[in-house]
Amino acid sequence: xxxxxxxxxxxxxxxxxxxxxxxxxxxxxxxxxxxxxxxxxxxxxxxxxxxxxxxxxxxxxxxxxxxxxxxxxxxxxxxxxxxxxxxxxxxxxxxxxxxxxxxxxxxxxxxxxxx
Amino acid sequence: xxxxxxxxxxxxxxxxxxxxxxxxxxxxxxxxxxxxxxxxxxxxxxxxxxxxxxxxxxxxxxxxxxxxxxxxxxxxxxxxxxxxxxxxxxxxxxxxxxxxxxxxxxxxxxxxxx
Numbered sequence: 081x082x083x084x085x086x087x088x089x090x091x092x093x094x095x096x097x098x099x100x101x102x103x104x105x106x107x108x109x110x111x112x113x114x115x116x117x118x119x120x121x122x123x124x125x126x127x128x129x130x131x132x133x134x135x136x137x138x139x140x141x142x143x144x145x146x147x148x149x150x151x152x153x154x155x156x157x158x159x160x161x162x163x164x165x166x167x168x169x170x171x172x173x174x175x176x177x178x179x180x181x182x183x184x185x186x187x188x189x190x191x192x193x194x195x
Numbered sequence: 196x197x198x199x200x201x202x203x204x205x206x207x208x209x210x211x212x213x214x215x216x217x218x219x220x221x222x223x224x225x226x227x228x229x230x231x232x233x234x235x236x237x238x239x240x241x242x243x244x245x246x247x248x249x250x251x252x253x254x255x256x257x258x259x260x261x262x263x264x265x266x267x268x269x270x271x272x273x274x275x276x277x278x279x280x281x282x283x284x285x286x287x288x289x290x291x292x293x294x295x296x297x298x299x300x301x302x303x304x305x306x307x308x309x
Contacts, residue, residue, distance in 0.1 A: 113296065123240070123286060125296040136296060169238060173297075183230070184290075184297060186240040 082106045084187035086172050092193045093162055101157045101190045103172030112155045113173040113184060114147065116140065123171065129155065162194045197222045199289050199300035207306040208277055216272045216303045218287030224248075229263065229270045230288040230297065240286075246270065274305075282307045 085104045093099050105112050114126040127137040129147055144166075146158045155174075159166055169191050173184040198221040208214045220229065231243040244254065246263050254261045258278075262271045274281055287300045 115297075122301045123288075123297075123299040125298070128296055138296075171240060183228075183242065183245045186232075186242070188239045191238070 084172055084174055084185050086170075086187035086190050088190060089188065090191045090193070092195065095164055095194055096161050099159050099162055099192065101159075101170050101172075101192070103155045103157070103174075103187055104153050105155055105172065105174030106176075106185055107153070109174035109176050109185070111135075111175045111177075111184075112147075112149070113175075114157045115171040115173065115186075117169040117171065117189075118165075119168070126157070126170075159192075162192075164194050167192060167194045197224075197227075197289055197291065197298045199287050199298055201285075201287055201300035201303050203303045204301070205304045205306070207308060209308050210279055211276050213273060213275050214277055214305065214307075216274075216285050216287075216305065218270045218272065218300060220268050220270065220287070220289050222289060222291065224291050226291065228290050228292075230286075230290070231261065231270075231272050232286045232288060232299075234284040234286065234302070236283070243272075243285075277307045279307045279309055281305060 087102045112129040115123050116126050117123045125138050127141045127147055128135045144160045148156050169189045171189045172187040175184045200219045227248045229246045233241040233243055244261055251263050258275045260273045284302045284304045286302045288297045290297045
């Protein structure tokens, strides 16, 4: 069964460094998302992406964040200058064109640790 | 605005007991979708069920069952004859469209004691 993949599974970085989290959505999907989960808290929406542009973003998704679909398969989340509070699990998700039976498929997550 | 409330932060039960996880949602839209996800200690999100607002039929899948009641805006999840492997954090969630953001509750941490 096709699945969303994310790399790396764990990223450790120094405060102020740039990080890029990578996701490969399911191939025929058109909608892409990033979510964040700070340790022990709920999963929060960051951004959705459709037709090569951001369709919605949350207040968390400030100027430090950007997303890109650099080719036909990858979907990336860049954090320009990481802060301690960016430490979290980041989940990528994708979904096909809207159909009643479909839903968002989540990747396994990337755990980001900012030191 | 949409909201999902899981009032139970943490529950502990002894193996083989039944346990119900509560979920109350808020939305003014008449079309919406409700979900339950399981997050085991390994951290991934495991999709359990999706329900649309027009389908109030309760659902059973093995030891899992879901009770959707629009009159009380609730979508409760029951595990029958719980097992240690059911120990996880369970999230209830809501979305307005298939391609819309998912709004999660804070989750209920379930401990199944041997």
